[in-house]
Amino acid sequence: MKRLWITLVLGICMVWAGAVWAQTQGQQLVLGISEGTSGGLDHAQVIAKYQGLAEVIGRAIKSKVSVVFAREFKQLEEGMQTGRFDFVMARPSDYPARGMRDYGYSYIASTKPDGQCFIIVPKGSALKSVAELKGKRIALPEQVAYMSRFCSAELRDRGIQLDKESVQYVREQAAVGFYLDNKFADVGGVASYSGIAKKWEKDGNRILHKSVAQPYFPMVAHKRIRPEQLKAIQAELMTLPDSESGQEVLKRIGIQQFDTGSETRMRDLLKWLNI
Known part of the structure; x- marks a missing residue:
């Protein structure tokens, strides 16, 4: 009876682990993009602009990542609140900061140069x-x-x-x-x-x-993305300047490089802004 109980518990654990794995492996994840009120790109142009970055993220965690354009701030916030977005890269920076504070998102990186x-x-x-x-x-x-x-x-x-x-x-x-x-x-x-x-x-x-420098165009991840996956994505982002293909991804987005050391400033940002 004891052996049967142990087998049953192990089976349940394996099913649970498999379900968690399926959430972030082998299925399509969503990268929500917001460029704020600047620019005038349509959905197709945003997908073309950020698809290379989505592929970088997907390569790091062995999953397919698709790009969704959050044209309105309301859509961006709802996407984080409901967990629709597995990843968010957005400006202005207070929205990803709210994702971390209010909706359980984890910091991945911001971009260089900082904002002032x-x-x-x-x-x-x-x-x-x-x-x-x-x-x-x-x-x-x-x-x-x-x-x-x-x-x-x-x-x-x-x-x-x-x-x-x-x-x-x-x-x-x-x-x-x-x-x-x-x-x-x-x-x-x-x-x-x-x-x-x-x-x-x-x-x-x-x-x-x-002014003092603050994180610009940050990227955050839903809590379903595991810590080891976050590290893998960060490592992949940091190597982008080292290859022609990586430099092309950065150039297309319009940034110099990613910065994975701004988490503390991200967590302090809303308090500094009195939001």
């Missing part, structure tokens, strides 16, 4: 430091936007409380530059990876201040 808030001023501005922003007209993306919260947190840490300043919130980051160019504002805040930031100095303007 650039405090910018137009050519001819007399401003020399962040401390001089008090009493000035400040232009930021719309108040609920990730970068607006990012810049707000940075300025808060530098002694500038935006609720006590004259702040104009605009719909798009490009509009921040318009406000400065047309003297509707004295200073603005934009993302380091935005189009306006990349050309601001080339146009003869100045970046007054660069």
